[in-house]
Amino acid sequence: MRQDSLAWYVHRLRAMEPAEVLWRGGRLARDLGLVPRRRPARLPAAGCGQRHFALLDPVAVRAAAEEHPDAAAEVLMAAREALEHRFRFFGNPPAPLGPEIDWHHEPLTGHRWPAVPSRRIDYRFGDQDPKWIWELNRLQHLPVLVEAWMITGETRFVECAAQHLRSWLGHNPPGHGIAWLGGFEAGVRAMSVSVTLRALRCWEGLDPGLESRVLGLLARSAEKCWAERSLFSSANNHLVGEMGGVAVSSILFPELPRSRRDEERALAVLAREADRQILPDGAGVERSLRYHLFTADVFLLVVAALVDRGDPPPDALVGALRRSAAYLGSLVHPGESTPWYGDDDESFALRLQAERTRSVQAHLSALDAVMGWPRRPAGDDFAAAVLRGGLGGRTALATEPPPPARDLVAPDGGLVVLRSRTGRRLLVDVGPLGQAPIAAHGHADALSVTLDLHGVAVVVDPGTGSYYRHRDWREAHRATRAHATVEVDDLSQSVPGGLFLWTRGADVRRRHVDVARGLVDAEHDGYTRLPDPVLHRRWVVAPPDEEGCLVVDLCAARGEHRYRVGWPLSSDAGVERLPDGHLVTVGGHPVRFTYGASVPVEVFASRGDDEAQLGWTSPHLEERVPAWHIGTVQRARGPWAHVTSIRSVTGPETPPAPVEVTVSEDRLVVREGAGGDVRTLVIGLAGAGDVTVVDGAGGRRPPVVTPAVT
Structure with missing residues (x-):
């Protein structure tokens, strides 16, 4: 056994409670044949199921195509690429698969996964x-091929869908090959296959033999999803995907063996997970916006299948979707960029259009269509129109959604959004690393900041980079150094134990949050593990009547440490060095970053640095592009303070505004400006949110002090 794999198993075992160890031991016994498996149930004969369209209706699809011709053209282009066996996933180039698809062959590297029992395939530690x-x-x-058939009436699309199902079944007997490795893949696949088969049943060319084999696939998938469902420390979006596959196939195909039992217990698990995966404030528990969207999309698809059948969905699913909608609507207003955070593998629950990634606005539009909520100002997109029309006016009859807030405080998810009246959106991460105990999809980005101005991303999250193919990318993009926060001694705040495992996570304490005045005061203990402990505290001061902000950092320590303050920028940004900072231009907006510290600083700017793994942003998984990463590096002994002023440059007459910071036992003093135009911030260290602003003319602004929100 390789040393890295042995270390991973040790760390993973330590994260498990005794009940999980016993459960996994039972699964291993079943895999080894020590426990007899239940005999598969007898399948119903082909042709005995429902023969009306479900979710995908030809009239609705054609109406959506007329309403959204550009999106329909993209659907047809994607369907033609599938006809030609050309597929593009993530940031990789399109890959031609030849006249016959080999479902085990990965064309980018030429690797062919073995067609052996799935349990014998170890994907974690190979190359x-x-x-x-x-x-x-x-x-x-x-489903995209089915939509193309419905739009054009050309049977070549639906014939291709049938042929791909026939080919896949021939190459992937249950329990064999990489496609059957784990219940999650079976569950996600079952959702698309279920929607496709219900449409194929209304096609006169469907072969009864194929129909029977696909029903068998769904039955075996439901068995696998339940038997190998993700529990205990693995109960994240994987469990939702597994139970979503069971629920959707059971709802759409009641003739499947044990369908009533499978549906009931899958819905029970999903109802429980709805309260776990979507937190009380509407954020996702995994601290990943992508997996939040995936989880909510699975809940939505299950609700849509129930509504299509004429049954009310569980209250827990409706409540979770309502909470989620409020959070997502407050996070991303129309015209704003999407502030991705945490891992992003571009997962879909169901693809109904040709988008490369699932957007927040697309999810919210689909949610409105299924729940019966009023259309948003932007209206439906193609997929939402397909769902709205396919349900034929039936909806979940949910209560009105809460209106999106201008600002957002998510105490459970740990995110604060501060907006200005002039078009600034500032996000501050004051939450946990990820879903306990392993935080598989979290990044070491405590107290990080992202910034949008007028809908244009300026300071960004660097993205995910890679999962397996480029393991150095994986480590770099989830490390503290890649994010807009403070790194101490070239170490991350949290300690990794594997590609999807953290052995120690930084714990954030929110000392004070006041969105009305634009103040966040928080600290984390990630570096208190060092021989000389360091406590990082950050204040973000961004009043709603100002476009800019001040970010003040204090690291309390006794010994000497190396501090790096970084600002990862959009790949569209240009950077010019200034005497005390950088001038950043993005989207035609010049923004000045000015630095000051309690010790002399070294100003840096990196772009596309492979050696330091710095200066990259990842727009898609397995893709990254050079992007400026700016900031400062310094060494300091004892308490260290730093301030970054981020201000828009409104014209050539905008004067430079140097900043300086001094620290004493009980306060920080920040001065910004020169001459008679100096603004002073006095920050009391003993209290929470004790910030007083004094204008240059001596005028004292109202103190930014209110009862703390923790």
Whole structure:
């Protein structure tokens, strides 16, 4: 056994409670054949199920195509690429698969995954990446082929969908190959196959033999999803995907063996997970916006299947979707960029249009259509119109959604959004690393900041980089250094134990949050593990009547440490060095970053640095592009303070505004400006949110002090 794999198993075992160890031991016994498996139930004969369209209706799809011709053209282009066996996943180039698809062959590297019992395939520690082949085997292109048939009436699209199902079944017997590795892949695949088969049943060319084999696939998938469902420390979006596959297939195909039992217990698990995965404030528990969207999309698809059948969805699912909608609507207003955070593998629950990534606005539009909420100002997109029309006026009859807030405080998810009246959106991360105990999809980004001005991203999250193929990218993009926060002694705040495992996470304490005045005061203990402990505290001061902000950092320590304050920028940004900072221009907006510290600083700017793994942003998984990463590096003994002033440059007459900071036992004093135009911030260290602003003319602004929100 390789040393890295042994270390991973040790760390993973330590994260488990005794009940999980016993449960996993039972699964291993079943895999080894020590426990007899239940005999598969007898399948119903083909042709005995429901023969009306479900979710995908030809009239609705054609109406959506007329309403959204550009999106329909993209659907047809994606369907033609599927006809030609050309597939593009993540940031990789399109890959031609030849006249016959080999469902085990990954064309980018030429690797062929073995067609052996799935339990014998170890994908974690080899040199190959399973993500591309898993994406192909999810068969999420099948609903797009069905839509192309409905739009054009050309049977070549639906014939291709049938042929791909026939081919896949021939190459992937249950329990064999990479496609059957784990219940999650079976669950995600079952959702797309279920929607596709219900449409194929209304096609006169469907072969009864194929129909029977696909029903068998769904039955075996439901068995696998339940038997190998993700529990205990693995109960994250994987459990939702597994139970979503069971629920959707059971609802759409009641003739499946044990469908009533499977539906009931899958819905029970999903109802419980709805309260766990979508927190009381509407944020996702995994601290990943992508997996939040995926989880909410699975809940939405299950609700849509129930509504299509004429049944009310569980209150827990409706409540979770309502909470989620309020959070997401407050996070991303129309015209704003999406502030991705945490891992992002571009997962879909169901693909109904040709978008490369699932956007927040697309999810909210689909949510409005299924829940019966009023259309948003932007209206439906193609997928939402398909769902709205396919349900034929039936909805979940949910209560009105809460209106999106201008600002946002998510105490459970740990995110604060501060907006200005002039077009600034500032996000501050004051939350946990991820879903306990392993925080698989979290990044070491405590107290990090992202910034949008007028809908244009300026300071960004660097993205995910890679999962398996480029392991150095994986480590770099989730490390503290890549994010807009403070790194101490070239170490991350949290301690990794594997690609999807953290052994120690930084714990954030929110000392004070006041969105009305634009103040966040928080600290984390990630560096208190050092021999000379360091406590990092950050104040973000961004009043709603100002476009800019001040970010003040204090690291309390006794000994000497190396501090790096970084600001990862959009790949569109240009950077010019200034005497005390940088001039950043993005989207035609010049923004001045000015630095000051209690010790002399070294100003740096990195772009596309492979050696330091700095100066990159990742727009898609397995893709990254050079982008400026600016900031300062310094060494200091004892308490260290730093301030970054981020201000828009409104014209050539805008004067430079140097900043300086001094620290004493009981206060920080920040001065910004020169001559008679100096603003002073006095920050009391003993209290929470004790910030007083004094204008240059001596005028004292109202203190930014209110009862703390923790």
